[in-house]
Amino acid sequence: MRATPDIRVQPEPFDAARECAAISAASNGIGALVTFTGLCRNEGGRLAALELQHYAGMAEAQMRRIADEACDRWPLDALAVIHRHGLIRPGEGIVLVIAAAAHRRAAFEAADFMMDYLKTSAPFWKREHLADGTLGGWVAANEADDDATARWQGAADR
Amino acid sequence: MSRNVKFIYFAWVRERIGVQEERLDLPDDVRTGAEVITWLKGLGKNYALALDDAQAIRMAVNQEHIHPSDTIGTAREIALFPPMTGG
Numbered sequence: 001m002r003a004t005p006d007i008r009v010q011p012e013p014f015d016a017a018r019e020c021a022a023i024s025a026a027s028n029g030i031g032a033l034v035t036f037t038g039l040c041r042n043e044g045g046r047l048a049a050l051e052l053q054h055y056a057g058m059a060e061a062q063m064r065r066i067a068d069e070a071c072d073r074w075p076l077d078a079l080a081v082i083h084r085h086g087l088i089r090p091g092e093g094i095v096l097v098i099a100a101a102a103h104r105r106a107a108f109e110a111a112d113f114m115m116d117y118l119k120t121s122a123p124f125w126k127r128e129h130l131a132d133g134t135l136g137g138w139v140a141a142n143e144a145d146d147d148a149t150a151r152w153q154g155a156a157d158r
Numbered sequence: 159m160s161r162n163v164k165f166i167y168f169a170w171v172r173e174r175i176g177v178q179e180e181r182l183d184l185p186d187d188v189r190t191g192a193e194v195i196t197w198l199k200g201l202g203k204n205y206a207l208a209l210d211d212a213q214a215i216r217m218a219v220n221q222e223h224i225h226p227s228d229t230i231g232t233a234r235e236i237a238l239f240p241p242m243t244g245g
């Protein structure tokens with residue numbers, strides 16, 4: 001049976017260990033559980049926080065579209081994606097992806113795929129808040145993220 | 159003829175235009191994403207500044223991504239924003 005992705009967009013911190021425990025407890029058929037956590041860096045002390053702006057409604061919808069695609073491509077037992085918005089301090093998690101499958105390859109690839117598409121197509125924008133108390137600029141998109149996403153486009157696409 | 163559409167802006171597009179969202183009467187002959195951008199740029203200096211670099215503008219219609227060459231169809235909500243930087 002195809003997994004139904006668990007998609008959440010929230011200002012609150014998440015607990016990766018708790019989410020993993022819930023997923024592994026739900027099925028003894030899971031043999032591989034891959035977790036990715038994206039954290040806010042301090043950028044060598046320059047950064048006080050990142051402000052994550054999001055397009056409410058579309059953010060969830062787009063994350064679900066990507067996650068549904070991942071569930072179509074790989075035989076997953078579970079896929080959970082949590083993305084925070086609002087002010088996030090260095091050391092705190094921004095995004096959590098958990099992919100669970102019978103075998104490791106599907107779990108690794110699905111989590112990687114989810115992050116690549118999330119970075120380039122989920123409507124979130126980061127703005128820097130600097131350690132000196134001033135407001136920094138909007139973070140520019142990274143071309144390497146587009147290249148990473150393009151890896152998944154090819155023979156498998158219709 | 160025109161139709162009333164909700165426009166939403168994000169990140170520096172929002173700052174340059176100066177509003178978070180607004181309702182605008184979009185003329186019926188504006189049919190594609192690129193035509194929406196051209197039309198908006200004619201509304202004022204703030205729009206022209208925000209949307210000057212077409213390569214840097216992304217669009218969504220009814221909360222789904224579209225390409226500039228795509229038709230906007232029965233758009234109720236159009237969003238304009240810079241390339242996304244989540245994750």
